Amino acid sequence: MSISVKLMRRPEPEKNSYLRAALSGMALTFRHLVNPAKVTQQYPEEQTDLHPRWRGTHRMEVHADGRPKCVACGLCPTVCPANCIRLVGGEDDQGNRYPVVYEIDEFRCIFCGMCQEVCPVEAIHVGRHFENAEYTRDRFVYDLDRLMEQDHPTTLLWDPSDPRSE
Amino acid sequence: MDALQPVSGTALYIAIVVKVLAVFGGVLLVVAYTTLAERRVSAWIQDRTGPNRVGPFGLLQPIADGLKNILKEETLPAKSAKLFFLLGPMLAVFPAFITFAVIPFAAPMPTRWGVVDMIVADVPVGILYILAITSLGVYGLVLGGWSSNNKYALLGGMRASAQMVSYEVALGLSVVAVLVLAGNVTLTEVVAQQQQLHFWFAFPLSLAFIVFMASAFAETNRLPFDMPEAESELVAGYHTEYSGMKYAMFPMAEYANMTTSAALMATLFFGGWDLPGSWDNAFWYHGQLISGFAADGSVMLAHPALWKTLLTFAGFALKTVFFLVVYIWVRWTLPRFRYDQVMALGWKVLLPTALGYVMLIAAATLVLDQLGVRWGFTYGFALTVLSGLATAAFLVFVDRGHTIFGAAATGGQRDIVRRGAPTPSHVGD
Numbered sequence: 213m214s215i216s217v218k219l220m221r222r223p224e225p226e227k228n229s230y231l232r233a234a235l236s237g238m239a240l241t242f243r244h245l246v247n248p249a250k251v252t253q254q255y256p257e258e259q260t261d262l263h264p265r266w267r268g269t270h271r272m273e274v275h276a277d278g279r280p281k282c283v284a285c286g287l288c289p290t291v292c293p294a295n296c297i298r299l300v301g302g303e304d305d306q307g308n309r310y311p312v313v314y315e316i317d318e319f320r321c322i323f324c325g326m327c328q329e330v331c332p333v334e335a336i337h338v339g340r341h342f343e344n345a346e347y348t349r350d351r352f353v354y355d356l357d358r359l360m361e362q363d364h365p366t367t368l369l370w371d372p373s374d375p376r377s378e
Numbered sequence: 379m380d381a382l383q384p385v386s387g388t389a390l391y392i393a394i395v396v397k398v399l400a401v402f403g404g405v406l407l408v409v410a411y412t413t414l415a416e417r418r419v420s421a422w423i424q425d426r427t428g429p430n431r432v433g434p435f436g437l438l439q440p441i442a443d444g445l446k447n448i449l450k451e452e453t454l455p456a457k458s459a460k461l462f463f464l465l466g467p468m469l470a471v472f473p474a475f476i477t478f479a480v481i482p483f484a485a486p487m488p489t490r491w492g493v494v495d496m497i498v499a500d501v502p503v504g505i506l507y508i509l510a511i512t513s514l515g516v517y518g519l520v521l522g523g524w525s526s527n528n529k530y531a532l533l534g535g536m537r538a539s540a541q542m543v544s545y546e547v548a549l550g551l552s553v554v555a556v557l558v559l560a561g562n563v564t565l566t567e568v569v570a571q572q573q574q575l576h577f578w579f580a581f582p583l584s585l586a587f588i589v590f591m592a593s594a595f596a597e598t599n600r601l602p603f604d605m606p607e608a609e610s611e612l613v614a615g616y617h618t619e620y621s622g623m624k625y626a627m628f629p630m631a632e633y634a635n636m637t638t639s640a641a642l643m644a645t646l647f648f649g650g651w652d653l654p655g656s657w658d659n660a661f662w663y664h665g666q667l668i669s670g671f672a673a674d675g676s677v678m679l680a681h682p683a684l685w686k687t688l689l690t691f692a693g694f695a696l697k698t699v700f701f702l703v704v705y706i707w708v709r710w711t712l713p714r715f716r717y718d719q720v721m722a723l724g725w726k727v728l729l730p731t732a733l734g735y736v737m738l739i740a741a742a743t744l745v746l747d748q749l750g751v752r753w754g755f756t757y758g759f760a761l762t763v764l765s766g767l768a769t770a771a772f773l774v775f776v777d778r779g780h781t782i783f784g785a786a787a788t789g790g791q792r793d794i795v796r797r798g799a800p801t802p803s804h805v806g807d
Binding site for chain 2: 241244246
């Protein structure tokens with residue numbers, strides 16, 4: 213793609229005028245002044261449409277009976293480049309593995325989404341959500357219950373046949 | 379008719395107190411809402427929305443700002459000159475708020491106790507009082523800048539003093555043209571003469587208006603002349619070290635000065651509270667409130683009414699607000715001049731222009747008086763044509779071909795003007 217350069221021609225020194233230049237500048241600003249189209253977004257009332265592949269706050273998918281889908285395979289803490297996931301697995305009477313402790317430190321997380329990509333049972337997801345302000349720092353370590361409570365939409369994984377998600 | 383006597387006795391004192399409180403409160407209110415207007419208009423010009431959270435349409439924003447400034451910590455630099463540091467904001471804000479006293483803001487109001495002039499103090503020195511008091515305002519800036527013990531603040535203060543002194547000359551001389559025409563320095567008389575001339579002085583004195591407007595921008599330290607503040611060069615200029623309410627007094631002074639000079643532009647050049655037509659004309663002449671003179675020289679009595687007062691006040695407010703908006707509009711359009719450009723424009727362009735124009739107007743007035751032209755439409759029309767020619771000459775000979783260029787465009791030449799003739803090369807010398 214070539215870059216187009218707009219050449220600004222300076223007026224002839226004999227013909228230019230500060231007052232005229234100032235008045236034409238004021239005409240320009242006046243057009244913007246009365247133009248009702250503004251770029252400001254009234255944020256809390258007007259929300260941004262997040263991209264389908266936006267990677268934000270995590271959530272843990274749950275079964276119909278309320279158990280987490282996680283099978284404590286240990287792939288996500290292994291793949292996590294920021295080492296922000298703490299997982300302690302356990303086993304119940306039927307031999308099903310489940311997470312005893314599952315914590316994600318949202319401050320350490322770099323939101324790469326590799327936990328979601330690597331999960332074999334589609335349990336952990338990053339989501340289309342970013343409003344997670346808190347009053348204390350320790351509130352940013354999300355435990356299993358908190359991850360299961362999240363109800364925002366999950367992130368769409370990248371599809372090589374549709375690289376721009378169109 | 380005893381109803382048309384000016385108020386006297388106890389009613390006079392009550393009227394004075396009411397007017398003082400109303401004008402002071404009004405100016406404070408205008409100052410507060412000009413800060414909001416500045417933020418809103420600048421936002422609109424930049425395709426933003428501006429503050430709209432506090433109250434409906436952000437209308438309570440000035441109150442929130444005021445509370446914030448009162449509650450903020452007052453800092454006192456360790457090595458400042460404490461007395462002058464405290465004195466600076468007071469000296470800046472005090473003259474700014476008392477200048478409005480001599481500006482008439484509506485037609486005289488008839489009451490049961492007599493006619494009340496809609497002006498706080500109709501002092502005989504009028505405009506001279508404004509010039510004298512506004513020059514005091516610069517002491518606040520210089521003292522605040524110097525006592526901060528901060529190099530940027532000091533530079534800002536020095537620039538303020540140099541700029542105010544330079545432009546006061548051009549400002550005063552452009553006002554002299556008005557005074558020559560009005561024949562008096564009281565602002566009520568200036569308004570009355572504009573009513574009698576059937577011309578607002580902006581037309582017969584168009585060049586004086588241009589010079590006055592440019593000088594007033596410089597006097598109030600507004601862009602493109604905000605050298606004392608110059609936030610891109612001097613951090614925040616003279617008020618770098620101030621915080622809280624002491625800081626807020628400097629912007630308050632600036633906006634109060636803006637309001638006064640906007641009102642002054644309206645009064646000197648756009649008829650003050652005068653509205654088109656002769657129905658609202660009223661001024662005191664030998665103890666009688668008259669609206670003008672008949673063809674045979676006899677007086678025509680004025681008929682003041684409350685609705686006339688209110689309507690003329692609305693007209694005055696509209697003119698003042700218009701010039702306030704122009705102030706804001708210009709600020710968010712034009713870039714700041716360089717310091718040497720400001721000085722050169724003041725001394726080399728505006729001062730000679732104003733001086734020559736005063737002589738031209740004085741000569742023209744003398745000629746018209748000698749020819750026996752009556753003060754009225756013909757008089758004003760002749761001066762309008764003459765001033766139109768002078769303004770055209772100013773635009774052709776002074777403005778055209780002399781655009782203020784950047785240092786790069788003039789090839790390192792440290793002169794604000796680039797003449798139409800080929801630029802002399804200093805490089806080879």
